Amino acid sequence: MFISFQTQAYDKQFLVDQIEIVRKWSWKDYEEYRQKYGPQTNPDAYAKFISVGSFYEGMARLLKKQIIDIDLMPETMAIGVIMFWDKIKSISAQMAKDFQRSEGIKHLEYLYDEVKKQHPMSKA
Secondary structure: OHHHHHHHHOOHHHHHHHHHHHHHOOOOOHHHHHHHHOOOOOHHHHHHHHHHHHHHHHHHHHHHOOOOOHHHOOHHHHHHHHHHHHHHHHHHHHHHHHHOOHHHHHHHHHHHHHHHHHOHHHHO
16 A cells, blocks of 8 residues: 555656646735635646645545555655645635545644654754
């Protein structure tokens, strides 16, 4: 199971999408995020966001159910988790409310918290 996630995490397109979200996207608030990257205004960007976010949410669910072991997570994957959550945390509460899906956001935050505990070098 973890090998599948590791393969996805190092997939070139996944990495390109994640880097674009983390390094190139910008917003001042949730409304600006929706205008720039929402499903009606920018379906391609929205699909990238859902792909990356769903990947990390899936990892969090497996970790919570103890199906995967965080000890197996490489440092580079941990850094990706941290960078993604740091990018979206400012809009996460409104996003959860808007989509009536706070569970997914809670999973992402849980994964972030667990990764920060396990990978102290990833705190920078």
